[in-house]
Amino acid sequence: MAKGPTGFKQRVIQIIKQVPFGKVTTYGTISTFAGLPRGARLVGGILHFNTEALDLPWHRIINRHGFISTNCLEHPKQAQKALLLSEGIEVSDDFIVDLKQYGWWGEIND
DNA sequence: AAGGTGACTAACA
């Protein structure tokens, strides 16, 4: 199979695309699905330089505490929060999402 | 080309 330029990135992207609407997931979950249980940083790193993730629901990707990690001006929490709210996901005033309610762990209800 | 950084997570002291 012809794999992408770097494989892992493409794999992560595919997983992110599987995140159902109105749900959020964590870097660790995605990295694990991508084959790297400890590759959470890669997910963040990839999304930080996301040049091909224009169609990706990157806003559904948050850290293990349900908190929006983005601190860069390029990726303001404010924007991510707005996107999450746009999907019907409640976001705390501190940019915290209730993973117990909106957390997605790889189970797709078809 | 090589080194450093990074939107993370977990374990150890």
Place this chain on the structure above:
DNA sequence: ATGTTAGCCACCT
């Protein structure tokens, strides 16, 4: 309880 160390690998300079 908090602070530090270790690990993953792609992207940038």
